[in-house]
Amino acid sequence: MSENNIKTLLNSHNLKATWQRVEIFKVLQNSNECLSADQIYQKLSSNNINIDLATVYRVLDLFAEKGIAQKSIINRKCFFELKKIDHCHYFVCIKCHQKSNIVDCKINLIEEELSKKNFKVLSHNLEVYGICNKCYGGDKR
Template sequence: MEPKEFLKQKGIKITKGRVEILNILKNSQNSLSAEKIYQINRDNNININLSTVYRTLELFEEKQITEKITLNDGVFAYKLRGKTHRHYLECDICHKEVEIPCPMSQIEEMVQNTTGFTLTNHDLIMKGICKDCKKKH
């Protein structure tokens, strides 16, 4: 979908800056900091203030277009939300399953930033006892 149409569909006013930032995120394999997005715009001779980049990223996060990730150095990075896979918690006693979003995205970003590895797969096993079973025991 075209960036302008996408923004319109999300109820966001279309501006040149927002379209440019969306295009940068769309074309990036990795998450990007606001400063990196600002630098890419400058390198492409696109005049957007750093404060505009931050405000746009906050808006995109609010509208659930982007995911904000805290990197190990305390810097925030942003990437477009994609289909995220989910994990299931299973109670050891009653075997009830609870679906949760994958909590690994921040760890994947840290691994990539510190080692250069792009994870293609991960396994996460979590075991426990649900609140109903805890009350009974």
């Protein structure tokens, strides 16, 4: 997405397209995984873009509030990614902390069952913790 399109998108969510918001959006856009505020701050810094960490947190929370980004809590830490049509769930390796998307969500079946019982699910979160293949290699626990 071009910078003009990013600005248009931000404006369509009633947000002023400040340079900080545009740069943070670009980092999220160029990532294929969810990122913490610290990771976004580090990516910006490595590209000589000086935005203080408090601003990164504020912008991410604002993006989540406006529906531009999705906020996930993994291992009691907040991660952000651009909002997708489908929601995401994660497998988290307890050794290397690598995060992988769980592609096929079956929780919607539970939500359908709950709706039959007059319970409206507003959201859900699923994290599976274990050991990835790379870390499992020689460790047969």
